[in-house]
Each structure stands twice: as C-alpha cells, then as structure tokens.
Amino acid sequence: MSTTPLSDLLTLNIATRQSPLALWQAEHIRDRLLKLYPELTINLLKIVTKGDKILDTPLAKIGGKGLFVKELEQALYDGQADIAVHSLKDVPMQLPEGLTLGVYCKREAPTDAFVSNTYDSIDELPEGAIVGTASLRRQCQIKAYRPDLQIKTLRGNVGTRLGKLDAGDYDAIILATSGLQRIELDERIRGELAIDTCLPAVGQGALAIECRQDDTNVLELLAPLNDDKARIRLIAERALNRHLEGGCQVPIAAYAVLQTDEATEATTVYDNNDNGSHLWLRGRVGQADGSKLLKAEKCIVLTGSQAEKEAQANQLGIDVAKKLLADGAGAILSAIYHPES
Ligand SMILES: NCc1[nH]cc(CCC(=O)O)c1CC(=O)O
Numbered sequence: 001m002s003t004t005p006l007s008d009l010l011t012l013n014i015a016t017r018q019s020p021l022a023l024w025q026a027e028h029i030r031d032r033l034l035k036l037y038p039e040l041t042i043n044l045l046k047i048v049t050k051g052d053k054i055l056d057t058p059l060a061k062i063g064g065k066g067l068f069v070k071e072l073e074q075a076l077y078d079g080q081a082d083i084a085v086h087s088l089k090d091v092p093m094q095l096p097e098g099l100t101l102g103v104y105c106k107r108e109a110p111t112d113a114f115v116s117n118t119y120d121s122i123d124e125l126p127e128g129a130i131v132g133t134a135s136l137r138r139q140c141q142i143k144a145y146r147p148d149l150q151i152k153t154l155r156g157n158v159g160t161r162l163g164k165l166d167a168g169d170y171d172a173i174i175l176a177t178s179g180l181q182r183i184e185l186d187e188r189i190r191g192e193l194a195i196d197t198c199l200p201a202v203g204q205g206a207l208a209i210e211c212r213q214d215d216t217n218v219l220e221l222l223a224p225l226n227d228d229k230a231r232i233r234l235i236a237e238r239a240l241n242r243h244l245e246g247g248c249q250v251p252i253a254a255y256a257v258l259q260t261d262e263a264t265e266a267t268t269v270y271d272n273n274d275n276g277s278h279l280w281l282r283g284r285v286g287q288a289d290g291s292k293l294l295k296a297e298k299c300i301v302l303t304g305s306q307a308e309k310e311a312q313a314n315q316l317g318i319d320v321a322k323k324l325l326a327d328g329a330g331a332i333l334s335a336i337y338h339p340e341s
C-alpha cells in the first residue's frame with residue numbers, strides 16, 4: 001500500500017455497497033468532494049458484502065464483525081478503491097492494519113424511528129403487538145420499556161424492511177431515523193424514540209470515510225469533510241464499544257453529546273448542537289429479553305488541543321465501559337459472543 005501519486009488524484013474511486021442507502025451515502029460524499037474539487041473524476045465501485053447476502057438470519061447469529069465492510073476494505077488494500085464510505089455504525093471498532101477513518105462527518109439524527117401504518121408511537125401499541133427489528137440493542141431496550149411487546153426478526157435493506165411492514169407482518173418496525181431521512185423516506189417516520197427509551201447505537205447517524213493510513217494525498221483531500229466535534233463524540237462511543245469488545249450487532253448502546261453544562265438527567269430530546277466543552281457519555285448493555293438493562297454515564301470537561309480532547313474522549317469511553325463491566329455487562333455479553341460455553 002502506498003500514497004496515491006498526485007497525478008492519479010485526478011481520479012478517485014469510492015468503494016460502496018449497493019443498497020439504496022449505501023449508494024446515497026457514497027453519492028453524497030462524491031458530490032461534496034466534487035464541490036470542493038470540480039476537476040476531480042470520481043467513480044463508484046459497487047460491491048456486494050456478506051451482510052448483504054445473508055438475509056434470513058439475525059445479524060448477531062451470523063457472527064464475525066464487519067459484515068458490511070470487509071469486502072470494501074479489501075478493495076482499499078488492492079488499490080481498486082481509494083476511499084470507502086460507511087455508516088459509522090457498521091464499522092468494527094478495530095480497523096485492519098494500515099487503514100484509518102480519515103473522516104468523521106457531522107452527525108445527523110442519532111435516534112431510532114418508530115415506523116407503523118397504524119400507530120403513532122410505541123406507547124400507543126396495544127398489548128402484545130409485534131415489533132420488527134433485528135437489532136439486539138433495540139430489542140432489549142424495547143422489551144425493558146414495554147415487556148408485553150413481541151419482537152420479531154426483521155432483516156434486509158431499508159426498502160425491504162418497509163415492504164415487510166406494509167405486507168402486514170408487523171404492527172411497527174424500528175429503523176434508524178438518519179437512514180430514512182437520507183433516502184427521503186422520512187414521511188414513513190411516525191416519531192423518534194426518545195433517547196432515554198432507546199439509547200442509540202455507537203456511531204448511529206454519522207458517516208465515516210475509510211482510506212489507507214499512508215495515503216497522505218487522499219487524507220489531505222478528505223480533510224475538509226471532517227467534523228472535529230462529531231469526531232470527539234464518536235471516539236468516546238467507539239472506545240466504550242471497543243472496551244466491551246462489541247461490534248454493532250450486540251446489545252450495546254452508547255451516546256455522547258457535547259454540551260455547555262454538567263446536566264446528566266435523563267432527557268427526551270437529543271442534543272446534536274455540539275456546543276460546549278462538557279462531554280457526556282451514556283452507555284447501556286442489555287439482556288435480549290429486556291429483563292436486565294445496565295446503565296452507566298459520566299460527564300467530563302474537555303481541555304487542550306483537538307488531539308488531547310480526543311484522548312480524553314477515548315478514556316471516557318473506557319471509563320463508562322468499566323462501570324458497565326463492574327455492574328455485570330461481561331456475563332451478558334459473553335453469553336452472546338460465546339453462546340456454546
Ligand atoms: N445496520 C444497517 C444500518 N447501518 C446504518 C443504518 C442507518 C444509518 C446510520 O445509522 O448511520 C442502518 C439501517 C438501520 O439501522 O435502520
């Protein structure tokens with residue numbers, strides 16, 4: 001692997017999955033880059049990943065991390081592609097040797113959306129109603145909030161999932177708000193789940209760009225797309241998940257905000273303004289049936305340079321993860337990582 005020669009930088013190849021959401025994301029980054037560098041030629045290299053092929057199994061059972069990114073990373077190694085655009089949520093905590101997340105984009109809505117053709121909110125669902133999701137994180141929090149609801153597995157890309165709702169298989173389904181907004185399906189959102197009801201997944205609502213670590217020309221080209229404040233929040237969330245050895249297919253939730261004061265009471269609205277230097281991280285680990293939902297949080301004041309703040313954010317993630325482990329998160333997670341033992 002090496003730096004893309006400057007002369008080659010007239011062409012940039014983007015590796016992307018082929019789902020409508022993934023294509024939207026890749027095209028969005030392409031368009032932002034073209035605005036900055038009109039003379040650049042940008043190609044999309046469309047790739048099918050393992051996560052796209054196996055559609056009938058809950059993700060946690062397929063095992064292996066990075067189901068949606070491995071083939072894209074291979075294209076970066078091979079030099080077929082220069083960058084890969086990801087939903088950060090899908091990117092494993094430990095990147096392969098030689099690759100880096102050059103860009104964390106400004107965060108969009110981090111929440112989960114309540115989607116139904118009949119009901120306005122989770123509170124309106126009748127007793128025993130069927131809710132579709134394949135996410136253990138959503139499942140354990142919904143069951144903790146409403147133990148009477150039934151969770152039924154729901155896989156496939158966003159369009160497929162909406163089709164299954166429309167076919168009458170579910171009373172409601174839960175999808176990421178940002179995913180629906182990006183592909184202009186926001187009219188399907190009946191409401192956003194409160195942060196406190198369903199703490200988001202690590203990285204939910206943020207795009208990230210992966211590239212070769214030593215590709216300084218490409219890193220320089222990408223730099224204007226990076227958002228330093230989003231990066232701090234996302235580093236904290238990812239450090240928590242990394243310390244718990246989680247991927248995105250585990251019942252782990254974490255959400256960090258930057259705010260102007262110390263407030264740590266549960267809130268029903270999310271703060272996505274990135275004002276202030278207090279970094280507040282909340283984390284949760286739950287039992288799939290909702291019978292246990294561990295919660296931990298900590299708020300720190302960031303000081304110093306961007307690099308120092310990122311190190312403090314990383315340590316915050318580790319500290320909150322340690323609190324969860326002290327409360328018993330290890331037993332819950334190892335039952336998921338090693339179901340046989
Ligand atoms: N695992 C699939 C996935 N990866 C990223 C998003 C949505 C966009 C985002 O969170 O950035 C989705 C769909 C969903 O969870 O509904």
